Amino acid sequence: MDEEKILTESTSEESAPAQESPEGAPGGKKKFSERLKKAGRWLGHSQLKAWLYLLPALVILAIFTVYPIINTVRISMLEDYSFLKEKGGTEFLVNFNNFTNVVHYRGFLTCMGNTMLLTVITVPVSTMLALLIAVGLNSIKWLKKVFQTIFFLPYVTNAIAIGMVFKAMFEIIGPVNSPSSVGIINTIVEAFGGSAVNWVNEGSSYWANMAVLIFFIVWNALPFKILVLLGGLQNVNKQYYDAAKVDGTSRFRIFWRITVPLLSPMIAYVVITGFIGGFKEYTSIIGIFDESLMGPPGSIGKPLNTMVGYIYGTINNNQGRASAAALILFAVIFVVTMINLYVSKKRVHY
Amino acid sequence: MKVVLQNLTKIFPSRNKNDKGGEVVAVNDFNLEIPDGKLIGLLGPSGCGKSTTLYMISGLQTPTRGKIFFGDDDVTKLAPENRGIGLVFQNYALYPHMTVQQNIMFPLQNLKGEQRLSKEEMLKRANEVAKLVQIDEYMQRKPAELSGGQQQRVAIARALVKMPRVLLLDEPLSNLDARLRLQTREEIRRIQRDTGITTIFVTHDQEEAMSISDYIVVMKLGVIMQTGKPQWVYDDPANLFVAKFLGAPPINLFAGMVRAGKLYIGEEDVLDLDGVEDQEVYVGIRPEGFLLAEDGRLSCSVSGVDVMGRDVSVVSTNENSLNALVRSIISSDDAEAITGDTVRFNLKQHKVFIFNKETEKRVYFGRQIAAHEEMLQKMREEGQDYVTHTGPLPREADDKPKEKKQAPKTKGQIVLGFFKKIGGLFKKLFAKIKGLFTKKGAKSAAENEAPMSETEDAENTPKSED
Numbered sequence: 080m081d082e083e084k085i086l087t088e089s090t091s092e093e094s095a096p097a098q099e100s101p102e103g104a105p106g107g108k109k110k111f112s113e114r115l116k117k118a119g120r121w122l123g124h125s126q127l128k129a130w131l132y133l134l135p136a137l138v139i140l141a142i143f144t145v146y147p148i149i150n151t152v153r154i155s156m157l158e159d160y161s162f163l164k165e166k167g168g169t170e171f172l173v174n175f176n177n178f179t180n181v182v183h184y185r186g187f188l189t190c191m192g193n194t195m196l197l198t199v200i201t202v203p204v205s206t207m208l209a210l211l212i213a214v215g216l217n218s219i220k221w222l223k224k225v226f227q228t229i230f231f232l233p234y235v236t237n238a239i240a241i242g243m244v245f246k247a248m249f250e251i252i253g254p255v256n257s258p259s260s261v262g263i264i265n266t267i268v269e270a271f272g273g274s275a276v277n278w279v280n281e282g283s284s285y286w287a288n289m290a291v292l293i294f295f296i297v298w299n300a301l302p303f304k305i306l307v308l309l310g311g312l313q314n315v316n317k318q319y320y321d322a323a324k325v326d327g328t329s330r331f332r333i334f335w336r337i338t339v340p341l342l343s344p345m346i347a348y349v350v351i352t353g354f355i356g357g358f359k360e361y362t363s364i365i366g367i368f369d370e371s372l373m374g375p376p377g378s379i380g381k382p383l384n385t386m387v388g389y390i391y392g393t394i395n396n397n398q399g400r401a402s403a404a405a406l407i408l409f410a411v412i413f414v415v416t417m418i419n420l421y422v423s424k425k426r427v428h429y
Numbered sequence: 430m431k432v433v434l435q436n437l438t439k440i441f442p443s444r445n446k447n448d449k450g451g452e453v454v455a456v457n458d459f460n461l462e463i464p465d466g467k468l469i470g471l472l473g474p475s476g477c478g479k480s481t482t483l484y485m486i487s488g489l490q491t492p493t494r495g496k497i498f499f500g501d502d503d504v505t506k507l508a509p510e511n512r513g514i515g516l517v518f519q520n521y522a523l524y525p526h527m528t529v530q531q532n533i534m535f536p537l538q539n540l541k542g543e544q545r546l547s548k549e550e551m552l553k554r555a556n557e558v559a560k561l562v563q564i565d566e567y568m569q570r571k572p573a574e575l576s577g578g579q580q581q582r583v584a585i586a587r588a589l590v591k592m593p594r595v596l597l598l599d600e601p602l603s604n605l606d607a608r609l610r611l612q613t614r615e616e617i618r619r620i621q622r623d624t625g626i627t628t629i630f631v632t633h634d635q636e637e638a639m640s641i642s643d644y645i646v647v648m649k650l651g652v653i654m655q656t657g658k659p660q661w662v663y664d665d666p667a668n669l670f671v672a673k674f675l676g677a678p679p680i681n682l683f684a685g686m687v688r689a690g691k692l693y694i695g696e697e698d699v700l701d702l703d704g705v706e707d708q709e710v711y712v713g714i715r716p717e718g719f720l721l722a723e724d725g726r727l728s729c730s731v732s733g734v735d736v737m738g739r740d741v742s743v744v745s746t747n748e749n750s751l752n753a754l755v756r757s758i759i760s761s762d763d764a765e766a767i768t769g770d771t772v773r774f775n776l777k778q779h780k781v782f783i784f785n786k787e788t789e790k791r792v793y794f795g796r797q798i799a800a801h802e803e804m805l806q807k808m809r810e811e812g813q814d815y816v817t818h819t820g821p822l823p824r825e826a827d828d829k830p831k832e833k834k835q836a837p838k839t840k841g842q843i844v845l846g847f848f849k850k851i852g853g854l855f856k857k858l859f860a861k862i863k864g865l866f867t868k869k870g871a872k873s874a875a876e877n878e879a880p881m882s883e884t885e886d887a888e889n890t891p892k893s894e895d
Contacts, residue, residue, distance in 0.1 A: 318522035321489055326536035326591070327510025336535075340526040428526035 155402035162398065177403035187404070189382060190389040191411075196289070197296060197385065198357030205297040206350055209304035214338060216305070217312040227309070234302035242366015245295050249278035249367075279367060288368070288383055295363050300356070304349045311345035312338070340428050347423035351416060358412050361387040386411075430499050430513075430594040430627050432463040432486065437495035439481050439651075455481040457651035457823075459495065463629065463644075464813055468621045470638035470659075471631045473648035474674070479631045480599055482648075486629065487516045487597050499594055510539075512595075515588025515626075519600040521580050523572040529583050530555055530568040536591045558586045562620060578609040578616075585620060596621070598630035602637055614641050635675050639663065644813065647671050650823040656816040661804050664779070665797075667817035669789040672713045672782050678742070678758075682751040685712040685783070687792075692783065695749040699726045700776055702783075702794040709786040711751070716742070718780025719757035721766055725773030729755050734764060745772055789822050 154160050155178070157171035165171070181187050216226055233241065250262040265275035277283040278291050319341065323333050339346070364383050384392070386408045394401040437459035443451030456478040463469050471479040484490040486497060488509035496505045504512050523532050533555040537546060546554070559565040562582040564575075572580050581601065588596055601617060602610045618641045621628045632638050638645045639659040647654045647662065647670075655667045666672035672680050683694045686709045691698040694712060719727075729745035732754070741764040743757045757774065779800065783792045793801055808815035 316520070316522065318518045318520065319524060322516070322518060322522040322587075324489065325487060325509045325514065325516045326539050327508075328535075328539045332539065337524060340524075343526070 151402045151405055154399055155406050157399055159397075160399040160402075177399040178407070181400055181403045181407060186382070186384065187389060190384045190386050193383060194358055194360065194385045197292065197360055198354060200293055201296045201300060202350060202353040202357050204293075205300040205304060206346065206353060208297065209301050209308055209349070210339075210342070210346070212301065213305050213308035213312055214334065216309055230305050231302045233299050234306070238299060238362040239366040241299065242295065242363055245291065246279055246367050249291050251275060251277055251280050285383075291367060292363060292383065295367060296357075296360060299363065300353060304353070307345050307349050308342060311342045315341050343423075343427040347419070347427045351419045351423070354415050354419060355412055358408060358415070359387050360385050361391070364388060431465045432595055432627060432629070433496075433498040434459050434461045434463075434482070434486070435496040435498070436460060437482065437485060437497065438493050439478070439485060439490065440493045455651050456485070456492075459651070459653060461646060461653065461656065461816070462813070463627060465627055466625045467643040468618065468628045468641060469630070470642035470645045471629065471648060472635060472638040472645050472674075473633065473654075475633055476650075477648040478651035479633075479648050481651075483597050483599055483629060483631050486595070487514050488512050489516075513591075513593050515585075515591060515593035515596045517581075517584045517588045517596070517598045517601055520604060521572075521584040523580055523583055523587070525572055528569050528571055529559070529564060529575070532572065532583055533558060533586045533590050536587060540591075554590055555586075558590045561589070561623060562586045562616070576609070577605050578613050581605065581613055582616065585617070589620075589624065589626070593626065596624075596626045596628040598628065600632060601630055602632065602634070610637070617641060636677055639675065647674060649674075652818055652820075652823050653816055654818050654822075657804075657808060657813075661808070665801055665804055666713075666782060667791055668822055669711055669713070669784040670822065672784070672791075676715060678716050678756045679752075680713045680715055680782075681755050681757070683712040683714070683747065683749045684751060684786075685710050685749065687783070692781075694727060694747070697727055700778065700781060705783075705792060705794045708792070710792060711784045711786060711789070713782040713784065714757075714776060715780040716756045716758040718777045719743075719759060719774040720777060721759055721763045722773055722775045723766075725775045727774045727776065728771050729774070730770055731767060731772050734767060736761065743767065743772060 156173050156175065158174055158176050160171050212230060216223060216230070219226070248263050249265070251265060261269065261275050262278075264278065269275055276287060278287050315338070319337055320333065323337055328336070364385065365388075368383060386404065390401050390404045390408070393404065437456055438454070439456040441453040441455055443453075459478075459482060471482060473479050481490060485492050488504070488507060492505065496503055498504065499512065509516075524535065527535065530552075534551050537551045537554060540546065556565060556568075559568060562585050564579055564582045564586060567575060567579060567583075572583065575583065581604075585596075585598075585601075598617070602613055605613055614637060617628075617630070630642075642659055644656060645659050645662055646656045649670050655662055655671045657665075662671060663675050666675065669682075673682070685692055685694045685699075687693070687702060687705050687707050689707065690701060690703055690705065692700040692702050692710075692712065699712075727747070729747045729750075731743065731745045733744040735742040735744060737758075739761060740758050741761045743759060743764065745755045745757070746753075747755050778795060779797065783794065784790060785792055805815050
């Protein structure tokens, strides 16, 4: 498909005079044989060199991206697939059982639900916060670089390590409500007159866990978004703001009617990548809780597992099912991204 | 609305805080009265402070000293939105995500309280203004879908929709191509006439300013050099700078001297001047000030003749000319008389300006004295103060000797300089630490600097002018 597109583009220049001539076919549609001829000429001359330069990258991509994708699709459609059995010469049935099994598995729905919930909450919240922080950072002059560095630190720090720190911050050691045994968050909660909450320890509730997770993910997602939005803000012509000032525009209106629309390409980018990243959320849960991904031992309610966690959890026992789950996740991300693109096409001003 | 600028001064602090000499006096003691309903062109080379003046009038920049009056109201301290101005930016600053209509209506939608109009009213106003600037066909387009000239008109419409008391235009034509420029400047003139709003625009293009302004204000290095009607300023420049800046092709300059009532360029006495003291002068001759004559008193060697239709431009050289070439415009009939290598001219008295070599100020002679007086009288009758710069003329910083760069350094000097630099750094460091202990934050330090610069300015101004 793509090749054909490029082909028509590159040949359009040559064919332009032909189209102008009276014999030229209406609408510019040419015969297939004619196109093939052109393609031969095209490959033979100018672009051969380009392909040569691209070759190393293409080879690596083919081995580590294209082949795995194709293989995933293949494996997902084989019943009871196993690498060793395949080497042993076993033939597998081709069907969609893996998919139906994945969908019917109760844990899958929980994982999907968790993933959706985390994404739907964290992406808007982190985007909004990042926008406010970026606008704030852009308007201060003093210590700008210092704050920029501080806000960027989470980006260059290991997620697992931060997760452990978060766990320590939210921890309760020993009996609830004994002041000496709580983490910093609970100390603050108590200082304001609340009672300590069991966030992450044994017996904590699903929603408490989720709250910590959301807090963590938002905090972790901020730096990249701030970076992108701040870059966008610095490219906005100051004269727009001068013009708004002359017209007596309120700060609120300047933000909504000028800053946000002018930043909309950046915002769209941040939201789309945010959704994709959100659906792949995995490390934060390992960081705060443990590898079981089931939440703390003895916790009440549902496990905290996400889609990627589910895929990793199944891959050792059942590669077929893991592949099917991966494809389903891909489909979900694809649909959501399409929706994102559709919306942004209407709302983004380039 | 009459606009009065009183002792308006803008000093930009130096980038390097410790370097007091690095501050820039962008506008220096600016006194100007702009009559109601006129189109005024602020004209000068880049960096002369014309845009700064405009932005101070708009309120986007605050003057270091001086006052601004709109009519009788002192607006110096008012925020831009309360001044009742419309400002058109050099690159128009149209909001790219809004349609033309939304752009024009934007200022109206900002209004609050009693001033707020109903939606129909806003639309009506926007349509009226759009019709005035003739963009009503394109109301639903985005700025990117318009040509430069159309964008310009949208920007003017946006500035006009609030019915400002004063319209300010920053380099309104510099982003347009030559043909559009011609068209748009007529358009600006027409819109200004139709609305009768006092309009101030900034340009570095003398042709542009001359062609549409009622009055022009010629500036150099933050100082008014001359104001007046374009033609008068052209015909009667007050100093060398104004003479050089106005006119295309530019004025021809010669080094000359006055001796015993005669003006000499080199060995040739080219003009009789009665009652002018002996002095060294610059002689400025407008291209149209040359008359071909076989017994002409000024001789030049011809290097070419450019035919420009009705007129021809004779390009020649003279060893006393300060320009590379002497350009004179004569009618094409006369040009046939040019045959040899040399050409001789007589000079039209009213097209020759002489300037004292030291002060660069105009030296009036003969009939020019009476003509100058007559013009002053006319100006006064129109109620416009005729301003020419009276103090010593400002000079570029480049005029100062550049010894620093040229002096070659010995090894010892380099080492010494290095230690001095380190010493300076330590001094700065100590000053900072001291500042921390005396709890003077950056803010108070900045505030301290402002009044200091004011007191120092009295010393500074003559320095920049000498």
